[in-house]
Amino acid sequence: MGFAVNFSIAKTHLLSRKKQSVVATLGVTFGIAMFILMISFMKGVNQFLQDTMLSSTPDIHIYNDVKTDYSFSVAGDYFKDSNASVIVYHPKPKQISLNIKNADAILADLKKDPVIGAVSPLLSTQVFYNYGPVQINGFIDGVHINEEARLYSLEDKMVQGTTQNLLTSSDGILMGSGLANKLNVTLGDLVSLTTPIGTTMRFRIVGIFAIGIGTLDNAKSYVNLSSVQQLLGQNSSYITDINIKLTNNDFSKPKAIAFYKKYGYKSDDWETANSSVMASNVIRDVLTYVVSITLLIVAGFGIYNIMNMTIANKMKDIAILKAQGFGRKDIVQIFLTQSIVIGTFGAITGIVLGFALSYSLSRVPFPASNNFISLKYFPVVFRASHYIFGVFFGILTTFVAGFMPSMRASRIDPVAILRG
Amino acid sequence: MSIILQTDKLNKYFYEPEPFHVLTDISFTVDEGEFIALVGKSGSGKSTLLYLLSTLDTEYEGTLTIKNRLLTGLAQDHLAKFRNDHIGFVFQFHFLLPEFTALENVMMPALKQGKLKRNEIEEKAMEKLRQMQMHDFANKPSAKLSGGQQQRVAIARALINDPAIVMADEPTGNLDSANSEKVIEIFEDISKNNGKTIIMVTHDNDFARRANRIIELVDGKLVR
Numbered sequence: 001m002g003f004a005v006n007f008s009i010a011k012t013h014l015l016s017r018k019k020q021s022v023v024a025t026l027g028v029t030f031g032i033a034m035f036i037l038m039i040s041f042m043k044g045v046n047q048f049l050q051d052t053m054l055s056s057t058p059d060i061h062i063y064n065d066v067k068t069d070y071s072f073s074v075a076g077d078y079f080k081d082s083n084a085s086v087i088v089y090h091p092k093p094k095q096i097s098l099n100i101k102n103a104d105a106i107l108a109d110l111k112k113d114p115v116i117g118a119v120s121p122l123l124s125t126q127v128f129y130n131y132g133p134v135q136i137n138g139f140i141d142g143v144h145i146n147e148e149a150r151l152y153s154l155e156d157k158m159v160q161g162t163t164q165n166l167l168t169s170s171d172g173i174l175m176g177s178g179l180a181n182k183l184n185v186t187l188g189d190l191v192s193l194t195t196p197i198g199t200t201m202r203f204r205i206v207g208i209f210a211i212g213i214g215t216l217d218n219a220k221s222y223v224n225l226s227s228v229q230q231l232l233g234q235n236s237s238y239i240t241d242i243n244i245k246l247t248n249n250d251f252s253k254p255k256a257i258a259f260y261k262k263y264g265y266k267s268d269d270w271e272t273a274n275s276s277v278m279a280s281n282v283i284r285d286v287l288t289y290v291v292s293i294t295l296l297i298v299a300g301f302g303i304y305n306i307m308n309m310t311i312a313n314k315m316k317d318i319a320i321l322k323a324q325g326f327g328r329k330d331i332v333q334i335f336l337t338q339s340i341v342i343g344t345f346g347a348i349t350g351i352v353l354g355f356a357l358s359y360s361l362s363r364v365p366f367p368a369s370n371n372f373i374s375l376k377y378f379p380v381v382f383r384a385s386h387y388i389f390g391v392f393f394g395i396l397t398t399f400v401a402g403f404m405p406s407m408r409a410s411r412i413d414p415v416a417i418l419r420g
Numbered sequence: 421m422s423i424i425l426q427t428d429k430l431n432k433y434f435y436e437p438e439p440f441h442v443l444t445d446i447s448f449t450v451d452e453g454e455f456i457a458l459v460g461k462s463g464s465g466k467s468t469l470l471y472l473l474s475t476l477d478t479e480y481e482g483t484l485t486i487k488n489r490l491l492t493g494l495a496q497d498h499l500a501k502f503r504n505d506h507i508g509f510v511f512q513f514h515f516l517l518p519e520f521t522a523l524e525n526v527m528m529p530a531l532k533q534g535k536l537k538r539n540e541i542e543e544k545a546m547e548k549l550r551q552m553q554m555h556d557f558a559n560k561p562s563a564k565l566s567g568g569q570q571q572r573v574a575i576a577r578a579l580i581n582d583p584a585i586v587m588a589d590e591p592t593g594n595l596d597s598a599n600s601e602k603v604i605e606i607f608e609d610i611s612k613n614n615g616k617t618i619i620m621v622t623h624d625n626d627f628a629r630r631a632n633r634i635i636e637l638v639d640g641k642l643v644r
Contacts, residue, residue: 005531320511323474323509325504
């Protein structure tokens with residue numbers, strides 16, 4: 001009952017100065033709307049960058065790293081004197097082959113893991129693409145193309161031809177679009193490659209892909225795994241890398257650690273391999289929150305100001321209410337209610353406006369200067385959590401902004417005012 | 421006649437701008453149904469005394485008892501509840517809430533009290549307004565009423581919760597003589613016919629003489 005009276009007084013106060021109430025509400029509305037727009041857009045950008053990154057980075061990459069541990073030297077054994085300290089300058093690694101031993105068993109074992117979506121064994125080597133007298137530096141990945149295609153959704157990135165073409169030709173090659181441009185070749189053309197160990201081989205172009213990352217599209221080609229093994233003069237179980245896609249890439253880090261322990265080969269998860277991209281994601285997130293919270297605080301100060309003005313104008317009314325038996329709690333309720341009503345209306349209209357703006361932005365064509373970027377519209381994500389956070393924070397801001405003036409109102413001494 | 425209000429050695433000091441002893445050892449009793457005029461020269465402390473009696477001002481020495489209840493030292497929220505139930509107020513500057521209609525202003529203390537249903541309160545408020553001959557203006561915004569009309573609405577508001585005591589601070593101080601006369605007639609009426617206890621601060625001796633009893637203050641001391 002008590003609250004009903006206080007609420008009706010609050011309502012009358014709000015309605016008797018409509019302009020002020022609307023302006024205060026709009027402050028919150030724009031604050032929340034900008035928050036929704038910014039966070040939706042920034043998260044969209046993050047999502048896009050992450051997707052692009054994941055289209056060239058496996059969730060987990062297992063490989064045989066060059067050992068750089070030189071703490072042990074045969075020179076120490078030679079002197080056989082425990083007091084002698086031996087210093088070896090400029091140690092070099094011994095000749096080792098960087099392949100993954102026992103690859104077939106590891107692959108078979110990995111395929112049993114239920115979390116794993118796709119496993120693609122890989123043999124990569126640097127090559128020179130011969131273009132007349134010019135040699136262009138690049139690399140080729142020997143893969144089982146079906147596995148690789150599942151890993152990176154390669155089929156979507158094919159500009160010409162299909163990935164299946166590689167299976168039907170023994171000398172087929174899928175080439176990055178930038179590289180194909182440089183070499184001035186197209187489907188059906190022959191290209192000759194030279195490896196660092198001097199072997200040369202000719203391939204026929206059966207497909208051209210564009211991943212959207214210049215350094216890959218300008219240097220990378222796919223051929224069948226057996227072709228590279230042949231090029232390097234290795235047997236059919238010789239591979240250097242295993243790329244893995246998980247069904248849920250949140251497990252990448254713990255899984256990578258588990259694989260390292262199990263197989264003894266270095267395992268990188270995608271977040272570690274792309275820490276700079278992850279860092280920029282964090283920076284964008286922080287920026288978004290800082291700007292949004294600033295907007296909301298500005299709106300909060302607007303409400304604080306308006307509430308203070310209202311209370312200054314309502315000193316007499318407060319004194320009368322107190323004389324009639326309204327307690328301090330009632331006075332706080334009356335003015336805090338006004339503030340929270342403003343906040344609630346502002347937050348609701350704010351998320352509606354925010355959604356409208358975000359949706360509009362997601363329909364704006366992205367001004368792409370080249371077809372490398374596989375982006376048709378501005379990237380925007382729509383997540384309920386952003387909207388809930390917006391409403392929560394909007395109401396919280398107005399609560400805090402209204403609380404101090406309301407407390408001040410409740411402390412007004414009625415005698416001083418009633419006596420004039 | 422039972423005692424409705426009793427004070428014992430009330431002392432009040434002002435500390436700003438400089439220490440000043442406003443009220444000295446005020447002890448008196450008020451019987452139920454009495455119409456009392458509190459008089460004295462400006463600065464004699466009569467308004468100060470009224471605000472002490474009204475429980476709005478709690479910074480004093482001595483004790484105040486209303487309806488056999490010791491009010492000295494009670495918490496603010498208890499005093500607010502007590503005022504709501506037992507004390508009706510009429511101020512010099514009529515002080516209605518400007519955004520509300522006359523009827524809403526009258527209903528406000530009863531809505532706060534929450535004893536009756538809304539439509540019962542509305543009925544009762546109309547009846548009080550009719551007693552003040554203000555029922556024709558019930559739905560007018562109070563800001564649009566004249567000074568005399570506002571004061572009559574304020575008296576209706578003071579009576580809505582059937583308080584034990586009505587306190588009035590110079591209720592005619594801001595009115596012309598015709599309206600002043602009307603207000604005093606209303607006070608006489610509710611004193612005689614409704615049996616209300618009234619304590620009215622006034623500096624007008626003609627009006628004071630129409631009360632049952634006059635309490636006079638000179639320099640913060642009770643002389644009559």
